[in-house]
Amino acid sequence: MTWLQLLATLLLGAGSLLLLLAGIGLLRFPHFYARLHAAAVVDTLAAALFLAGLGCLFGATLGTVKLGLILLFLLFTSPTACHALARAAWVSGLREPAQPGEPPPSPS
Amino acid sequence: MLVTALFVVRTRDLLAATMLLGAYSLLSAGMFMVLDAVDVAFTEAAVGAGVSTILMLYALVASGRFERTPTRPQWLPLLVVLATGAALVWGTFDLPPVGAPGNPVHQHVAPRYLQQSGAEIGIPNVVTSVLASYRGYDTLGETAVVFTAGLGVWLLIGGLQRRGAAAPVLASAPHANLILRVVSKFLIPVILLFGLYVQFHGELGPGGGFQAGVILASALIVHLQVFGADQTRQIVPESLLRVLAPLGVLLYGGTGVAGLLLGGNYLDYHPLGRTPVGGQHLGILLVELGVALTVSSTMLLLCYLFAARVARR
The missing domain is CATH 1.20.120.1200 (NADH-ubiquinone/plastoquinone oxidoreductase chain 6, subunit NuoJ)
Incomplete structure (x- = not known):
């Protein structure tokens, strides 16, 4: 196993671990905004880690360039999508519960 | 799944x-x-x-x-579904094992396509040469289906009602916020460029008219979502789409008729160019262009119709 492969394994493993944590957070967190926070922050970083790991596996080829382009687009689209989601929820009247642990108030 | x-x-x-x-x-x-x-x-x-x-x-x-929650259990649909599913599963017993080399799929026309298409059509992507040239009739049918479906929706929801009345006033204010507008301004040209790449790269790699049409339409749909339907209508007016959607099918069929007039069979592209391979290239290019035109303008037309209907409510 070369150093590049070792680095790729580390990056892919870290990405998987982060995505697993995000999934647990998505299921366990109490209300919408906290869940979105768990998913939104992590998935950009995890995607970046995955793509970097794959880039290490590909080496200096055209594939790595394409991976870089994918990463660039993900950096634009993924936070924007999460922002649009949170904004849509806010505009349609979803608010956090005052006390943690309360069920979230229904949007009206 | x-x-x-x-x-x-x-x-x-x-x-x-x-x-x-x-x-x-x-x-x-x-x-x-x-x-x-x-x-x-x-x-x-x-x-x-x-x-x-x-x-x-x-x-x-x-x-x-x-x-709506159904008020009583509906046994007849369940029976129909179960009978159909059972018939389908029974049909799979006659299928040959997946991946066996003696299957008809590996014996009939596929080897000829794989071995001869390089010499006959001269483009690297065999899928494109099968879709656009060998099985041109099927793809013509699919394009016509997309067009007919769009026409049906147009007739069903309000295409005819609006003829006399003025165009409905849509929510024309830029209702999306700054972040969405900036990011989509960056993304839309890239999506359009990628659509064109898919369109004209379909002979070399995966791609072609259907995918390119959908990608081009999706760029404009993003524009419609973010900037409002009025702004998109100013860029691509609905009347243009109403011309472009049939024009794609016409281009496809017309390529076939041109081959017929030049002495070949219908949808046979050989007579179109100086050499047979050149004719195939030109024919596939025209046909894929027709597919992309019909698909993208039909998709966008449907979005216009739905947006107008939503705005009327």
Whole structure:
């Protein structure tokens, strides 16, 4: 196993671990905004880690360039999508519960 | 895939069902990818997971989010579904084992396509040469189906009602906020460029008219979502789309007729160019252009119709 492969394994493993944590957070967190926070922050970083790991596996080829382009687009689209989601929820009247642990108030 | 399909059947929340259908399409695109069917995977991801999800969301906004709970169990539909499913499963017993080299699929015309298409058509992507040239009739039929479906929706929801009346006043204010506008201004040209790449690269790699049409339309749909339908109508007026959608089918069929007039068979591209291979190139280019025109303008036309209907409510 070369150093590049070792680095790729580390990056892919870290990405998987982060995505697993995000999934647990998505299921366990109490209300919408906290869940979105768990998913939104992590998935950009995890995607970046995955793509970097794959880039290490590909080496200096055209594939790595394409991976870089994918990463660039993900950096634009993924936070924007999460922002649009949170904004849509806010505009349609979803608010956090005052006390943690309360069920979230229904949007009206 | 099975889990998402079961949830789609079970849930009464049609929004969740639409989202799950999108996930289902994406998963099946992955499955096609594993089976090395790159073109099919591309189409499934662009059409199934992309545009049809958007169209279904529009339909949901126009109709309503929740399915009515049935008042009594409906046995006849269940019976029909079970009988059909049983017949289909029974039919699979006659299929040869997957991947066996003696299967008809590996014996009949596929070896000829794979071995001869380089000499006969002269383009590297065999899928494109099969779709656009060998099986040109089928693809013409598919294009006509897309056009007819768009025509049907247009006739059903309000295409005719608006003829005399003035165009409805839509929510023309830029209702999306700054971040969405800036990011989509950056993304839309790139999506358009990628659509053109897919269109003209379809001879070399995975791609072609259907995917390119959907990608081009999706760039404009993003514009419609973010900047409002009025702004998009100023860029691409609806009357232009009403001309372009039939024009694509006409271009496809007309390429076939041109081959006929020049002394070949219908949809036979050999006589179009100086050399047979050159004729095939020109024919495939024209045909794919027709497909892309019809698909993209039909998709965008549907979005205009739904947006106008939503705005009227």
